[in-house]
Amino acid sequence: MPDLTNLLENLDMRPFTTRAAACIGILFGATGTAHADWAVNMSRGVTPISRDVYDLHMLIFWICVMIGVVVFGLIFWSILRHRKSRGAVAAQFHESTTAEIAWTVVPFLILVGMSVPAAKTLVEMEDSAGSDLTITVTGYQWMWHYEYVGEDVDFYSKLSTPRTAIANIDAKDEDYLLAVDNRLVVPVGKKIRFQHTSDDVIHSWWVPALSVKKDAIPGYINTNWARIDEPGVYRGKCAELCGRGHGFMPVVVEALPQDEFQQWLEEKKAEQQAAAGDGADRLASVNGQ
Amino acid sequence: MSAVIHDTDHHHDDHGPAYGWKRWLFTTNHKDIGTLYLFFSLTMFFVGGLMALVIRTELFQPGLQIVDPHFFNQMTSMHALVMIFGAVMPAFVGLANWLVPMMVGAPDMALPRMNNWSFWILPFAFTLLLLTLFLPGGGPAAGWTLYPPLSLQTGAAFPFAIFAIHLLGISSVMGAINIIATIFNLRAPGMTLMKMPLFVWTWLITAYLLIAVMPVLAGAVTMLLTDKFFGTTFFSATGGGDPVMYQHIFWFFGHPEVYIMILPAFGIISQIIPTFSRKPLFGYSSMVYATASIAFLSFIVWAHHMFTVGMPLAGQLFFMFSTMLIAVPTGVKVFNWIATMWRGSLTFETPMLFAIAFVILFTIGGFSGVMLAITPADIQYHDTYFVVAHFHYVLVPGAVFAIIAGVYYWLPKWTGHMYDEKLGKAHFWLSTIFVNVLFFPQHFVGLAGMPRRIPDYSLQFIEFNQISTIGAFGFGFSQLLFLYLVIKCVRGGEKATSQVWEGAEGLEWTLPSPAPYHSFETQPEVK
Amino acid sequence: MTEAASGPGHYYVPHETHWPIIGSIGLFTLVGGFAMYLSDMPFGMVVSIIGLLLTLYMMYGWFGTVIAESEKGMYHDWEDRSFRMGMGWFIFSEVMFFAAFFGALFYARVYSIPWLGGEGSGAATHSVLHNAFTAAWPTNGPAAVGGAFETVGAWGIPALNTAILLTSGVTITLAHWALKKQNRASLVLWMTATWVLGVIFVGFQAFEYGHAWNDLNLTLNSGVYGSTFYMLTGFHGFHVTLGAIMLIVITLRCMKGHFSSHNHFGFEAVAWYWHFVDVVWLGLFMFVYWF
Numbered sequence A: 001m002p003d004l005t006n007l008l009e010n011l012d013m014r015p016f017t018t019r020a021a022a023c024i025g026i027l028f029g030a031t032g033t034a035h036a037d038w039a040v041n042m043s044r045g046v047t048p049i050s051r052d053v054y055d056l057h058m059l060i061f062w063i064c065v066m067i068g069v070v071v072f073g074l075i076f077w078s079i080l081r082h083r084k085s086r087g088a089v090a091a092q093f094h095e096s097t098t099a100e101i102a103w104t105v106v107p108f109l110i111l112v113g114m115s116v117p118a119a120k121t122l123v124e125m126e127d128s129a130g131s132d133l134t135i136t137v138t139g140y141q142w143m144w145h146y147e148y149v150g151e152d153v154d155f156y157s158k159l160s161t162p163r164t165a166i167a168n169i170d171a172k173d174e175d176y177l178l179a180v181d182n183r184l185v186v187p188v189g190k191k192i193r194f195q196h197t198s199d200d201v202i203h204s205w206w207v208p209a210l211s212v213k214k215d216a217i218p219g220y221i222n223t224n225w226a227r228i229d230e231p232g233v234y235r236g237k238c239a240e241l242c243g244r245g246h247g248f249m250p251v252v253v254e255a256l257p258q259d260e261f262q263q264w265l266e267e268k269k270a271e272q273q274a275a276a277g278d279g280a281d282r283l284a285s286v287n288g289q
Numbered sequence B: 001m002s003a004v005i006h007d008t009d010h011h012h013d014d015h016g017p018a019y020g021w022k023r024w025l026f027t028t029n030h031k032d033i034g035t036l037y038l039f040f041s042l043t044m045f046f047v048g049g050l051m052a053l054v055i056r057t058e059l060f061q062p063g064l065q066i067v068d069p070h071f072f073n074q075m076t077s078m079h080a081l082v083m084i085f086g087a088v089m090p091a092f093v094g095l096a097n098w099l100v101p102m103m104v105g106a107p108d109m110a111l112p113r114m115n116n117w118s119f120w121i122l123p124f125a126f127t128l129l130l131l132t133l134f135l136p137g138g139g140p141a142a143g144w145t146l147y148p149p150l151s152l153q154t155g156a157a158f159p160f161a162i163f164a165i166h167l168l169g170i171s172s173v174m175g176a177i178n179i180i181a182t183i184f185n186l187r188a189p190g191m192t193l194m195k196m197p198l199f200v201w202t203w204l205i206t207a208y209l210l211i212a213v214m215p216v217l218a219g220a221v222t223m224l225l226t227d228k229f230f231g232t233t234f235f236s237a238t239g240g241g242d243p244v245m246y247q248h249i250f251w252f253f254g255h256p257e258v259y260i261m262i263l264p265a266f267g268i269i270s271q272i273i274p275t276f277s278r279k280p281l282f283g284y285s286s287m288v289y290a291t292a293s294i295a296f297l298s299f300i301v302w303a304h305h306m307f308t309v310g311m312p313l314a315g316q317l318f319f320m321f322s323t324m325l326i327a328v329p330t331g332v333k334v335f336n337w338i339a340t341m342w343r344g345s346l347t348f349e350t351p352m353l354f355a356i357a358f359v360i361l362f363t364i365g366g367f368s369g370v371m372l373a374i375t376p377a378d379i380q381y382h383d384t385y386f387v388v389a390h391f392h393y394v395l396v397p398g399a400v401f402a403i404i405a406g407v408y409y410w411l412p413k414w415t416g417h418m419y420d421e422k423l424g425k426a427h428f429w430l431s432t433i434f435v436n437v438l439f440f441p442q443h444f445v446g447l448a449g450m451p452r453r454i455p456d457y458s459l460q461f462i463e464f465n466q467i468s469t470i471g472a473f474g475f476g477f478s479q480l481l482f483l484y485l486v487i488k489c490v491r492g493g494e495k496a497t498s499q500v501w502e503g504a505e506g507l508e509w510t511l512p513s514p515a516p517y518h519s520f521e522t523q524p525e526v527k
Numbered sequence C: 001m002t003e004a005a006s007g008p009g010h011y012y013v014p015h016e017t018h019w020p021i022i023g024s025i026g027l028f029t030l031v032g033g034f035a036m037y038l039s040d041m042p043f044g045m046v047v048s049i050i051g052l053l054l055t056l057y058m059m060y061g062w063f064g065t066v067i068a069e070s071e072k073g074m075y076h077d078w079e080d081r082s083f084r085m086g087m088g089w090f091i092f093s094e095v096m097f098f099a100a101f102f103g104a105l106f107y108a109r110v111y112s113i114p115w116l117g118g119e120g121s122g123a124a125t126h127s128v129l130h131n132a133f134t135a136a137w138p139t140n141g142p143a144a145v146g147g148a149f150e151t152v153g154a155w156g157i158p159a160l161n162t163a164i165l166l167t168s169g170v171t172i173t174l175a176h177w178a179l180k181k182q183n184r185a186s187l188v189l190w191m192t193a194t195w196v197l198g199v200i201f202v203g204f205q206a207f208e209y210g211h212a213w214n215d216l217n218l219t220l221n222s223g224v225y226g227s228t229f230y231m232l233t234g235f236h237g238f239h240v241t242l243g244a245i246m247l248i249v250i251t252l253r254c255m256k257g258h259f260s261s262h263n264h265f266g267f268e269a270v271a272w273y274w275h276f277v278d279v280v281w282l283g284l285f286m287f288v289y290w291f
C-alpha cells in the first residue's frame, strides 16, 4: 500500500493571528489569484448522456421560468392594480371549483410532459450492458484507486495541489484543487463501465462533463458507464461528504484516442510488472482489508 | 371566520402569572410557554446563524483561511441541526402555543403540564448538543444527515449528539400530541373542523407528521449508536447490513421533516394574505385538502435524496414521479393565495410584505425542487450548491420569512403595542435584498460544479462565493434590527386595538390586546 | 361543538408544576451520564444512575399528583378525553419507533442480503466483492461477523411466550369487565394474573437470551440477524417490563379502590399499552422467529 497517511495533517498550522490577518486582507479585496471564467450553468459535457441531461436540465429550467413569469406576473399585477391606496375595493368572491380544477390539471399535465424525456434519459443512463472496458473505482479517505479489470493495471490517484497553495502561502494555479498525481486514462469512443466501491466511508465519484456521479459504498458495487466523444482532460470531485479531506479528493479523467490509450496501457502494464518484481504487495486487491 | 359572541367575564379562580424566574420554569400557561419557545428559537437562530457566518467567511476565498476542514464540517452539521431543531421547529411550536388555543377558543393547551415539559427539554437537549463542540475530536462532523460509516468516525461527541436527538424527538412528539388533543378536544362550541383557521389546520397535519416520523429518526440514530458501541451491523455490509439502509430510514423521517418546516408556514401565510387583501381566503377547502395531500405524498418520496446511491431503476422512476406530483398540491396553494390577493384591497404592512416575499421566493425554491426531482438531472445537481440554494430558498425566505411575518402580525396582540412600522419595512427590504444576494449565486456555483460541504474550492467559483458571503453578513446583521424591533415592541409603543388590523378576522382578534393571561376560560360560541 | 358543550364547562388547567423541570434535568443527566460512560469518561455510570433516579422520582411525583387530582374529582369527561388522545397518540409514536426496526429487518431481508448474494442489481457486488457469499436468512453476512451461530426456534419458548401474552390480553379484558361491574375481588385477581403473566414472559425472555447468547453464540454481533433479533426483541422486552410495572401500579390502585365503573382512564391507558405490546409481539413472532 502506498502512503495513506492523512494528507491534510498539519495543513493548517499557521498561528491564528496570521490567519486573521489573511482574512482582513481578503476583505479588502486583494484576491490576487488567477482564475477561470465565471461559470453560471451546467456544462454540456462530452458524452451522449451528458448532452441529454443538459438538454433536459434546460428544458425544465425554461418550463419553470415560464410558469414563474405567469405566477409572478399575476402577483405583481395584483400588487400594482389592486392596492387600497389606488382605491381598490375588495371583491368578495372566495371559491371557484372550475379554477381549482384548472390549476390542478394544468400543472399535472406539464409534469407529465416533463416526465417523458426524463424517464427516457434515465433508462438510457442505467443501461451499462455491452461495455468495452471495465474500471473499478475505489474511494479511500482521501484518494481514489483505479483498477483496469483484466489488464493488470491499477494505481492510486490523489490531489497534487501543493499544501502551500491551500495554505495561501504560494499562488494558486488554474487547476487549484483539480489536479492529481495519476490521472485516470481512458479511450474515446468506447463504452467504459465503472464499478464504484469504497474502502472506508461513502464517497461519490463525479465528473460533470461525463454526467457520471455515483456513490462509492463500502461493501457494495455500483455500476454506470460513459462513452466519451472528444479527447481531453475532464475534472471532477468527490461529491459525498467523507470527512476532513472531502474537499481535497478530485477526479481527473484523461480521454485519449484509442491507439494512444492502448500505448499508454502497455507502458503502464510494463511499468507495473517491473515494479511488482521488487515490490511485494503492490497489487492491493480492491476489497482487501 | 364567522361572527362570534364573545364572553369576556373571567372565571373566579383566574389568577395572573407568578413573578420572577419561577414563572418561566413552572408555568403551564400556553402564552408563557409560547413566549419561551419563541425566545429560545430566536437565540438558536443567532447561534446557528453565527455558525453559518463561520462557513461563509471560510468560503469567501479559496484556500483555507480561518478554520480547519474538520471544524468546518462540524460547523456545517451543527448549523443545520441548530437551525432545524432549534430555530425553525420551536418557532412554529411557539406560534402554535400562542395561537391555537386562541384561534379555536380554548382555555389553554389540552395537557398544560406536558406542554411545559415539551419546552424545557429543549434547552437541555441543546446544551448536550452544543457541548459536543468542546469534546475531544469535536462535534458531529458528518453533516446533519449523520450518514454512516462516516458518522461512526465521530469522537466522544457521538453518543452525546445521538441522545440530544432523542431528547429533541421526545420534545417534538409531546408538543405534537398536545396540539392534536387541543384541536380535537378543546374547540369552542360551533368551531367545526371546516371552520378552523388554516394555521390550525396546517398545524394539525404537521402534528401528525411529527408523531409519525420523529420516532423513526430516533430508531435510526439508535441503530447508529448500537453499530458504534454494541457490535451490531445494521449499516455494514460485513454483517449483511447496508449503509444505504440508514439513508432510507433517515429520509423516511427527513423528507416529511422538511414539510414539517413548511406546512405551518403555509398556515401563517394563509392567515396574513386575506387580512391585508381584505378578502376571505380563496378556496378554503381546497387549501385544506392540498395540505393533506402534501402530507400524504411526503411519506412516499423520500428516496429523491438518494438518486446516486445505486437504486434499481424502478425505484428511481417511482421516486421521481411521486416527487414531481408534490408540485401539484403546492401549486394549488400558491394559486389560491394569488386568487385571494386578486381584486382585493391590498395594503402592505410589514407582515404582508414578508408574506408576499414568501410566496415568490418559496416558489423559486419550489421550482428548483422540481428540477432536483428529475432524476437524470439530479445526478448532476446532487450534493452541489444547487441543492444548498434550493433548500435555503424554501427554508430561509420560506419558513423563516413566514415566521417573521407571523411575529409581526401577532406581536401587537401579544404585547399590546404596535411595532415600529418604519423599521419593520426597513427590516423587510434589507432581509429580502440580502437573502437573494446570499442564496441566488449559489444556484450558479452549484450548476457550475461546486460540491457542498467543502471548506475550499477551485478558482472558477470565487466571485459568486464572495457575493454570497457578503449577502450572508448583510442578511445576518439585518436580523439584529428584528431583535431590536421585537424588544422595543415588548417594552412599549403605540397601543394596539383588539382587532389590530383592519381586515383581521378570527377569534384571537376578539380578545383585547395584549391578550389576557387566561383567555376563553368560558368558551365563546362560534356561529 | 357538541362534545365540548357536554363537559362541565370549565376545563381544568393546573397552575404551576415543578415536575417537568425535574424531568428535564433527570433525562439530561440520565443520557448525559450514559454518553459519558460510552465515551469512557469517568463517573459516567454514576451520573447516569443519578439521572435515572431523578427521572423515576419525577414520574412518581407527577403521576402521584395527577392521581391525587383524579381522586379529588378534579377531572371530568372533558379532561379525560385529552388524556385518552394523549395516550393513544403516544402509543402510535411507539408503533413508529418499532417501525424503524421492522423496516431495517425487511430491508436487510428483501434487499441488502439478496444483493450481497448477487441478485438483481447486486450482480457486480457479489462477483467482485463477495463471491463466496450465498444469500440466506438467517445470516451474519459475507464476513461471517461474530462467528457461526444458531437461532432460537419459533416453536419453543417464543410460541409459549405468544400464548402467555395472548392470555394476558384476555385476563386484562376480564379485569376490565370486573371493573365495569365494580367487582373488586375479581378485578384484582385478573389484574394480578395479567402482570404475573407479564413477569413470566420477561423471565422466559431473559432465560432465552441467556441460552441464545451463551449456548447458540447468537449475540448482538451476529451480523444483521443478531442485530435485528436483539434490537427488536430487546426493545419489546423493555416495553413489556415497563408495561408490567404499570400493571402492578394499577393493581395496587385497584386494591386501594381507585377507579369507578365509569371513570378509569389510568386503567384503560395501561390496558391499551398492554395490547400494543401484545400486537408488536405478534409481529415479532411472525417475522423474527417464524418466517
Ligand code: HEA
Residues within 6 Å of the ligand: A064, A067, A071, A107, A108, A110, A111, B145, B258, B259, B261, B262, B304, B305, B323, B324, B326, B327, B328, B330, B331, B332, B334, B362, B363, B364, B365, B366, B367, B368, B369, B370, B372, B373, B374, B378, B381, B382, B383, B387, B390, B391, B394, B395, B398, B399
Ligand atoms: C421547507 C423545506 C423544503 C421544501 C418545502 C422542499 C420542497 C421540495 N423539495 Fe426539497 N429539500 C429540502 C427542503 C425542502 N424542500 C432540504 C433541506 C433538502 C436537502 C437536504 C440535505 O440533503 O441536506 C432538500 C432536497 C431536495 C431534493 C434532493 C436533492 C439532492 O440532494 O440531490 C429534492 C429532489 O427531488 C427536492 C425536491 C423538492 C420538491 C419537488 C419540493 C416541492 O415540494 C416543491 C413544490 C413547489 C413548487 C413546485 C412551487 C409552486 C408550484 C407551482 C407554482 C405550480 C406549478 C409548478 C410546476 C408544474 C413545476 N428537495
Ligand code: HEA
Residues within 6 Å of the ligand: B045, B046, B047, B048, B049, B050, B052, B053, B055, B056, B076, B077, B079, B080, B081, B083, B084, B088, B142, B143, B144, B145, B388, B392, B395, B396, B399, B400, B438, B452, B453, B454, B472, B475, B476, B477, B479, B480
Ligand atoms: C432552517 C434551516 C436553515 C436556516 C435558517 C439556514 C440559514 C443560513 N444558512 Fe444554512 N443550512 C441548512 C439549514 C438552514 N440554513 C441545512 C439543513 C444545511 C445542510 C447542512 C449539511 O450539509 O449537513 C445548511 C447548510 C448551509 C451551507 C452549506 C455548508 C456546506 O455545504 O458546507 C451554507 C453556506 O453558505 C449555509 C449558509 C446559511 C446562511 C448564510 C444562513 C443565514 O440565513 C443565517 C442568517 C442568520 C445569521 C447570520 C445570524 C445573525 C447574527 C449576527 C449577525 C450576530 C450575532 C450576534 C450575537 C450572537 C450577539 N447553510
Ligand code: CUA
Residues within 6 Å of the ligand: A139, A140, A142, A202, A203, A204, A238, A239, A240, A241, A242, A243, A245, A246, A247, A249
Ligand atoms: Cu471522498 Cu468526499
Ligand SMILES: [Cu+2]
Residues within 6 Å of the ligand: B254, B255, B258, B301, B302, B304, B305
Ligand atoms: Cu425531500
